[in-house]
Amino acid sequence: MTAQLSRVTEFLDHPYDEVIDVRSPAEFAEDRIPGAINLPVLSNEERARVGTIYKQVAPFEARKIGAALVAANAARHIEGPLADRPYRWRPLVHCWRGGQRSGSFASILSQIGWRAEVLEGGYKAWRRAVTEMLYDTPLPHRLVLLDGYTGTAKTALLPLLEARGVQVVDLEGLARHRGSLLGAMAGGQPAQKGFESALAAAFARLDPARPVLVEAESSKVGDLILPPSVWAQMGEAPRIEIRAPIEARAKFLASAYADVSADRARLAALLDQLRRIRGHEVVERWQGLLSEGRHVALAEALMVDHYDPSYSRSRAAHDRPLLAAVEAETLDAPGLERAADAVVQALDHLPASGRAQGET
Secondary structure, three states: EEOOOOOOHHHHHHOOOEEEEEOOOOHHOOOOOOOOOOOOOOOOOHHHHHHHHHOOOOOHHHHHHHHHHHHHHHHHHHHHHOOOOOOOOEEEEEEOOOOOHHHHHHHHHHOOOOOEEEEEEEHHHHHHHHHHHHHHOOOOOOOOEEOOOOOOOOOHHHHHHHOOEEEOOOOOHHHOOOOOOOOOOOOOOHHHHHHHHHHHHHHHHOOOOOEEEEEOOOOOOOOOEEEHHHHHHHHHHEEEEEOOOOHHHHHHHHHHHHHHHOHHHHHHHHHHHHHHHHHHHHHHHHHHHOOOOHHHHOOOHHHHHHHHHHHHHHHHHHOOEEEEEOOOOOOHHHHHHHHHHHHHHHHHOOOOOOOOOOOO
8 A cells, every 4th residue: 555645744743653764774864754764675785786787787687686685685674673563563664756665665564464555755755845845835933033142052042942832943953063163063964855854844843823933043054054944034033132241151152162172183273264264363362272271261262353243244134123132141050041031031022923123
């Protein structure tokens, strides 16, 4: 049997016991349906081999060899990861476009007695749903931007706000990047398609009738591009600005980026990339603070010399209406709790249209 799913919410709320992605590990690593498990019927190398035979020898030979490989891999999965599945287990199986790989595996599972179905269109059906949501139609959610200079703990506030019942989408968390030259995280960023899948799933789980708070970002987070529907909404969204003394910001930033400053050689190389923009004299001063281990002073110098001017230019180019300004005297744990309470109060005064009245 085949199953049809066409919207992101349908994929997230499917009635199946499990979604099995039989594509190769490389295909699965780039992007997948949320919650799917990977039981490849062809490895990366086997898929390449079958494809080469298909193109250079004959389709018949490729299908014959592919069938043998699929059967052998299916046997390993049945004896291994699927060994404990009960009699009435109902999996949804898919490959790239709902073709031979998923059809063959689902047929074997069905012969055992499991109620396996094949996703019509395969992974491409999921990708179409994501593209429709993020590229082809306006995002139905009302966004509010959490804004402020670098070091105002915007990312740290997001989980505190979520715990208070605010709808939040953590763009930097989904992109696995802190959104600046020094913002790379361990493990690197997901592929663009994987980022978009996570983004679509995050928005699909939220109520469009209630505001959604996202951190103010540029159109790119690291190497990843914000899809058009999200970026368009951000361009018109009101903002809540977090303000804090530069001393508090420097302490917070030094702590938040402790993993970066711990690798002095890597940080020095990153700072050198800014010589063309900020000049040799400024960067040499930064390098001196780094070599002396004065991380808080370095954080303050980076904000004064680089981040704050960049933020001011971005604000001038993308001026959005101000809903509220939250003054945070400290950015320690109690200060962040107070700031989170103030943000919630500001959201309670969001005009019905979702727009603020502008700055005064």
